[in-house]
Amino acid sequence: MPLLEEDTAIEEAYAAFRIEEQQKAFNQFVVDEKLNADKLKKLTEDYLFAQRIPTKQEAVDVLENQPSMLQRAKVGDYILSKFLTFIDIFFND
Numbered sequence: 001m002p003l004l005e006e007d008t009a010i011e012e013a014y015a016a017f018r019i020e021e022q023q024k025a026f027n028q029f030v031v032d033e034k035l036n037a038d039k040l041k042k043l044t045e046d047y048l049f050a051q052r053i054p055t056k057q058e059a060v061d062v063l064e065n066q067p068s069m070l071q072r073a074k075v076g077d078y079i080l081s082k083f084l085t086f087i088d089i090f091f092n093d
Helices: 010-033 037-050 056-061 072-090
Strands: none
Touching: 010 037, 010 072, 037 056, 037 072, 056 072
């Protein structure tokens, strides 16, 4: 966390830092896994609102390039696992 000015509240600075780190991690996830950022954002919002784990198909749907039918289950498991790890790190207290 960056150094704070004397009049900055620690809670406010931490909240801003956390939001910045969430966005960095989100962007890196999109780049690393070649995901559609808008679809991933929607999937994240839906998960946070409904607290329902996405299906493998929903996880596959956020990919920019769709895998073959033979690879969908494996790729879906992988993306879903990465998604849940992202959620756990940045949204579950």
